[in-house]
Structures are given as C-alpha cells and as structure tokens.
Amino acid sequence: MDRRRFITSVVAAAGVAGPFAGVACAAAQGGVKPVRGYGPLRPVRDLRDGKVRLHLPDGFKYRSFSVAGDKFTDGSIVPGRHDGMAAFAGPKGSAVLIRNHEVNGPVGAFGDKDRAYDPMAGGGTSTLRVTRYGEVINSAPSLNGTMMNCSGGPMVWRAWVSCEETVNGPDVADDFSGGDNSKLTEKHGYIFEVPVGRAATARPIRSAGRFPHESAAFDPSSGAIYLTEDNFAFPSGFYRYLPPKHPVLAGRLLDGGRLQMLAVKGAKRKDLSLGQRPGAAYATTWVDIDDPDPAFRGRPTNDEVVQAVGRQGREEGAAIFARLEGAVHHQGTIYFVSTQGGATATGDTAPDGFGDGRGQVWAYETWSGRLKLVYESPRSSVLDLPDNVTASKRGTLVLCEDGDGDNYLRGVTKAGEIFDFSRLEPISGDPGAEFAGSTFGPGGHTLYVNIQARQGMSIAIWGPWQRGPF
Structure with missing residues (x-):
C-alpha cells in the first residue's frame, strides 16, 4: 500500500470506537x-x-x-537500564526490537563514540533481531550519546521514537543524580527517531519540546505524535506534536512543527491528578506552546528548566496530571498512564513525588477530542504505580x-x-x-x-x- 492510500484508509477507520469506549470506570472506586x-x-x-x-x-x-554487560553481536558492550521497547516484523518470522537504555549522567557513550549525539552521555537505543523464542540473531547500538531514554513509541513507517526523560545539559545546573552537567557537550530533553534497519542520525526534534519526555504515540489519521511528560516532582502535561508534513508522506519525522498541550474545555488548569468519579469524561482543547525549546541565561537550576515548557501550557489553561508515563495508540484512541494519579486509598501511603494515587489509565479519542478515565487504582495491591x-x-x-x-x-x-x-x-x-x-x-x-x-x-x-x- 502506498503512503497516500495508507493515510486514506486510517482516516476512514478513525471513527471506530476504542476498546474501552463503553467502560464506565467502575474500578475508579474499587467496584x-x-x-x-x-x-x-x-x-x-x-x-x-x-x-x-x-x-x-x-x-x-x-x-x-541481551543482559547488561554482555556483548552485542558487533562486539560492543550492552548497557544497562533496559526500558521502553517496540517490536517490528523481521525476516523469516523474526522480530526486530528497538530498545531504550535509561542511563543518566556524563558517563560516556556506549558503542561508537564518533556517532554519538553527545559523546559524554550514556543512554540511547539498541536494535536486536531475535527469534520468537528470545534467541538473538544479531544486535548492535542504534542511537548513542543521548540520556535517560525512558520510553517512546513505534511509528508505522518502521521507526521508533526514543524519548529523553531529562533536561540535563551544559546550560543547566546538576540534577538529583549528582552528575556534573558541565561535562556534557549537548543539551538533552528531546525526542529522537530511530529507523528500523539502520543507525539513527542522532538529530533531536527540537520543536517537539525540551522537557522530561516519557512516551510517544502516533496517530496515523492526523500525523500527530502524542507525548507524555514524567515530571517526578512537579505537574506533568499531555502534549501533541504536529509535524510540518505528515510523517508517512515524508517517510520520517520532521522538525519544525508545532507543540501543543491538552486542556479541559471550560476548566482552566483542571487538576486531573486527583481522584476521579466513575465514568469521568471531559471535552478537551489544545493550547500552543510558543517556545518549546527555550534558551536560558546563566545556568538555572534543574527544577526551573524541567518546568519551563509545561509552565507555558499551564499559564494558558492546560490540564494537570501526575507523572504521565506509558502511552499507546489503538484504533484511534491514545491510552496513557498517570503513574501517581488518583486518590490515596485507605491503608496506602502517598508515594514520593507529585501525585498521591496509585495510578490511572486515561483514553484520549483522537477523532472526538474526548478524554475518558479507563481505570483508577483503588489500592496498591490491585495496581501499584503503572508505567509502560x-x-x-x-x-x-x-x-x-x-x-x-x-x-x-x-x-x-x-x-x-x-x-x-x-x-x-x-x-x-x-x-x-x-x-x-x-x-x-x-x-x-x-x-x-x-x-x-x-x-x-x-x-x-x-x-x-x-x-x-x-
């Protein structure tokens, strides 16, 4: 199927209700x-x-x-902190896995440092071809010199978008880990495209924002990339990046687009991190982020920089969430997880960081703009801080x-x-x-x-x- 026919087919299917369309969220109150x-x-x-x-x-x-410390089949060393991952069809029934490594700090790039975005940063992705029984056929680094690559998302044009969950860089004071940011050579906090079958170009998509990115989910009908923010100590937002050209037509994700943040209609700065009523649903709109990649004078604190993009959206009325992490597209709906959203249940203590709950699952219908609560954890023994x-x-x-x-x-x-x-x-x-x-x-x-x-x-x-x- 050519790219234009593909887009036509997904637009026709966009009105199909997602798998949770009829859920009234009885689980929100432990029902x-x-x-x-x-x-x-x-x-x-x-x-x-x-x-x-x-x-x-x-x-x-x-x-x-593919255990940390082992060797890839190209002879380089497998880094640790395995995180987000996607599987693509490979030859002869195999799977091609693209996998993140959430490594923080100026510890040096793994793999070929000459290909690294920042030779001092230790995160990135690896690509492996494996059998369906977990036997490795070949493996190698595919993106290196990035940092805190947490999650991301698969793209239908056979690529993975990897997300940096940090704003570290030489222009920012050191973060909680105690690493020396002055040793870094590039700014971090961006998303990167990693194509299947070849190494990434290691060029950040700066228009998609500099903030603690977590996940990326692609809507093929519109070409939008939906993005979550895992801001541990502060409010998080739900974003979408509108590329200058539909990625399926372009064959890749282009920089230079528009970044927006979700808001609830008629309720500025609606706090959705709190416990929700059963069947909670909201009409939504989007506010523009005027400066998605801000420049800073001096060397501001990490706390200041980590809120710089999200604060712009909240000033325009964007909704508040608690630690948005995993996201996935399915049948025209983006499902995403608020790790610490919801009300603290009796017998549970509130977790550290922003948000007092044990987790929420939200559904955003791309064709209607409706946001619905799918599930809210009634207590930690049922669901405890969901992530990917x-x-x-x-x-x-x-x-x-x-x-x-x-x-x-x-x-x-x-x-x-x-x-x-x-x-x-x-x-x-x-x-x-x-x-x-x-x-x-x-x-x-x-x-x-x-x-x-x-x-x-x-x-x-x-x-x-x-x-x-x-």
Whole structure:
C-alpha cells in the first residue's frame, strides 16, 4: 500500500470506537474485582539458565537475553537500564526490537563514540533481531550519546521514537543524580527517531519540546505524535506534536512543527491528578506552546528548566496530571498512564513525588477530542504505580508496574477488569527492579518485556494466549 492510500484508509477507520469506549470506570472506586485472566501464577524457570525470574500462569514459558554487560553481536558492550521497547516484523518470522537504555549522567557513550549525539552521555537505543523464542540473531547500538531514554513509541513507517526523560545539559545546573552537567557537550530533553534497519542520525526534534519526555504515540489519521511528560516532582502535561508534513508522506519525522498541550474545555488548569468519579469524561482543547525549546541565561537550576515548557501550557489553561508515563495508540484512541494519579486509598501511603494515587489509565479519542478515565487504582495491591503500557490485538492493555513492593505485569480488559499476568521474582540487592518495555511481537506469538535492574535484561514470553484476554 502506498503512503497516500495508507493515510486514506486510517482516516476512514478513525471513527471506530476504542476498546474501552463503553467502560464506565467502575474500578475508579474499587467496584471492579480482579478477574481470573490466565489463572494463578507460579514460579517458572528461565530457559536460558534455569533461574526463576518470573511467576507466570500454567503453560507459559520464557527466555531472557541481551543482559547488561554482555556483548552485542558487533562486539560492543550492552548497557544497562533496559526500558521502553517496540517490536517490528523481521525476516523469516523474526522480530526486530528497538530498545531504550535509561542511563543518566556524563558517563560516556556506549558503542561508537564518533556517532554519538553527545559523546559524554550514556543512554540511547539498541536494535536486536531475535527469534520468537528470545534467541538473538544479531544486535548492535542504534542511537548513542543521548540520556535517560525512558520510553517512546513505534511509528508505522518502521521507526521508533526514543524519548529523553531529562533536561540535563551544559546550560543547566546538576540534577538529583549528582552528575556534573558541565561535562556534557549537548543539551538533552528531546525526542529522537530511530529507523528500523539502520543507525539513527542522532538529530533531536527540537520543536517537539525540551522537557522530561516519557512516551510517544502516533496517530496515523492526523500525523500527530502524542507525548507524555514524567515530571517526578512537579505537574506533568499531555502534549501533541504536529509535524510540518505528515510523517508517512515524508517517510520520517520532521522538525519544525508545532507543540501543543491538552486542556479541559471550560476548566482552566483542571487538576486531573486527583481522584476521579466513575465514568469521568471531559471535552478537551489544545493550547500552543510558543517556545518549546527555550534558551536560558546563566545556568538555572534543574527544577526551573524541567518546568519551563509545561509552565507555558499551564499559564494558558492546560490540564494537570501526575507523572504521565506509558502511552499507546489503538484504533484511534491514545491510552496513557498517570503513574501517581488518583486518590490515596485507605491503608496506602502517598508515594514520593507529585501525585498521591496509585495510578490511572486515561483514553484520549483522537477523532472526538474526548478524554475518558479507563481505570483508577483503588489500592496498591490491585495496581501499584503503572508505567509502560502496550495493547494486544484484542485490545487488552498490558501495564508494567513500578511499585513499592512486588512488581507485576497486569492486564486491563475491554470491560475495565484487571488481572495479574506475571510477577517479577525479587532480585537480591536490587529492590528497585521493575518491568518495562512490554511489546507484542509479529503475529502476537511472543510478548517481549524488559527487566530494568542493575543488571537489566530482555525477556521473551510465549504460551496459550488464546486461553485469556490477551
């Protein structure tokens, strides 16, 4: 299908309701009980080395691969902090994975430093071709010299957009990590395009803003890129970037477009980080960000710079969210996660950072402009600080937790019901280990996911998907 016919077909489908169109969000007040899903979880040994890393339902198997500290097939070293990821169809039934590495600080670029955006920055992406059973065919760095590459999103023209969750740079005072920003050679806080099959150009899309980017979700009918902001200590916003030319027609994502921030009609600076009523829905509009890549005098604090873009939107009435993280496009709807949104449940303590809840899932209908609450966690034992999100072919969401205790992969069905699919076995000496980067491979045979840990790794999971909601 040529590009113009592709755009025509997706515009015709844009009015199809998303999979959660009928959900009245009974879960917002704890009214929906967890469903069986695929059944109880049990410890399962990793087919790579026999260790128990995951608890899964009966019939499911997995293999870990591409562990931090190992070598890529090109001989360079695999960095850590595996995070957001997408799977694309590869030759002979394989999958091509593009994977983020959320490395902070001026620690030096991995891979070929001559290709690095900033040779002092240690984040970026790697590209791997793997079988549907997690066997690596080839692997190599694909974007290096970026920083805190958290999540991003797959693009239909066979590319991944990687997002920097930071505003570090030589023009900004040091952040919470204690790294010396004066050692950096470039400004950070941008999005980068990484094409399938070749290395990235390492050119930032500056018009899409300089702020702590988290995820990117592409709407093929309009060509807009929807962006989330994970501003840990301050309010976050939901954005869209309107490129100067439809990316499918251009064959890539162009700089020079317009950045906007979502607002609720008739309610300036509506605080959506708070607990919501069942069935909450809002009519929305968009406000322009006049200066998406501001310049600064002197060397301002990191706190000042991290709010510079979002403050512009809120001054024009944009809505307030708590830590927006994962986002995914499915059937004309953008689903995105507010990690600390919602009301603090009885018995739960409020988490650190901005927002007191244990998580919300929102749905933005691109054709109507309506924003709806899909799910709000009633308590941490049901859903605890969701992060990355993806959707199955059936429209069930997969949520990666970044909670305080045991971390799970949870499913949210089209009826708004939640279930447990996998529990991460605690890692000795690494209580911060979490799931990240869930993505279904070609044909839906395999769910690929990352364990973000001190010794991060990727995992391929397969089994009787037809038995449950995925």
